Amino acid sequence: MKIETFALERWMTRWETVVRYDLAESGIKPMTVDELLTLAGRDAALERMLGISLGYSEARGTVELRGLLAALYRDVTPDEILVTTGAIEANFLLFNVLLNPGDHIIVVDPAYQQLQSVPKAIGCDVSLWKLRPENDFRYDLDELEALVNVRTRLIVINTPHNPTGSVLTPVEQERVFAIAERVGAHVMGDEAYRWLTLPGREPFAGPVRDLGERGISVGTLSKPFGLPGLRIGWIAATPEIVRACWSQRDYISLSPGKLNDYLATLAIQQREAIFARTQKIASENLATLEQWIHEREDLVSWVPSRGGLLGLLRYDIDVPSMELADRLASEASVMLAPGAAFGYEHFLRIGIGGDPAVFREGLGRAASVLEAARSEVGPA
DSSP states (O other), rough: OOOOOHHHHHHHHHHHHTSEEOOOOOSSOOOOOOOHHHTTHHHHHHHHHHHHSSSOOOOOHHHHHHHHHHHTTSOOOOEEEEEEEEEEHHHHHHHHHHTTTTTTEEEEESSSSHHHHHHHHHHHHEEEOOGGGGGOOOOOOOHHHHHHHTTTEEEEEESTTTTTOOOHHHHHHHHHHHHHHTTTOOEEEEEEETOOOOOOOOOHHHHHHGGOTTEEEEEESTTSSOOOOOOOEEEEEOOHHHHHHHHHHHTTTSSSOOOHHHHHHHHHHHHHHHHHHHHHHHHHHHHHHHHHHTHHHHHHEEEOSSSSSSSEEEEOOSSOOOHHHHHHHHHHHOOOGGGGGGGGGGGGESSSOOOOOHHHHHHHHHHHHHHHHHHHHHOO
């Protein structure tokens, strides 16, 4: 498969191990193994972990883990779950199972680039369902209606949305599902930010898998759990789709690592305590960010995130976002992702999941560079 360069990942790789203040991180502050084991009852959990044989694990994920994941949905069995190497493998498998050259697919835009680039590489006709700044990045369901046609095989949604923090309400998601059913299409939900509600915001839609057989949910431990290093994601779909994806992954990663599977099991069992930690970090950083923006309204603004951990900052400086992001990283050791990587100029993506003290100091350092750039080149 010939596929275009993953612009955001290449840029992130350039800076993420160099900067001190990563404000572009898309997940919550990662947990340590010790923190996770402590939540699960450290001595017993550690003893069990040390006794694990480091042979190959069950290819689909262990029955124990798949059972726990299945219970996160309505009327889903362990046979309708496939554990994957992160959500990124889940997405890749689904596209290659569900799509053929010439198929029509609708993908939210902007998006995590994989969601658009892999279908293009397969040879699909890709229509972009755009979230626009002039509409406060809200989903326009009438626009989706206009994009759908009899060749549409898949609609890809993402709520809460990366990078804007926009959401679909339960009623809006049901309408998306009804639109798909009319033409015999599936709806694939990139649900990396499931459970990540924000203070004072309205509830957003739950898993699309719960709406019916044409709904497919992709989940991950990376964002809401703060466990990206485990590289554990999953697919929740019909047994037929799960079996087809399982067959595909025989050629890719074969199976999850045994230790990863075990620690993922502990995380799902302790999810309420983990989510409380996540909410505490995100709420503190959100308050810090909103105050920071309020104090610089002539310089930066944003459409407040409605869910998840991400948002887009609009800056009033006559500098392209890639150039400004590089300057922030090189001069202030602050990483804010360039909006150009998502197709939006004069924006920077920010994440509110980092360590609160680091987040606060990083914003202060970023402000100095932004103010200096504004004084040098003027407003946009």
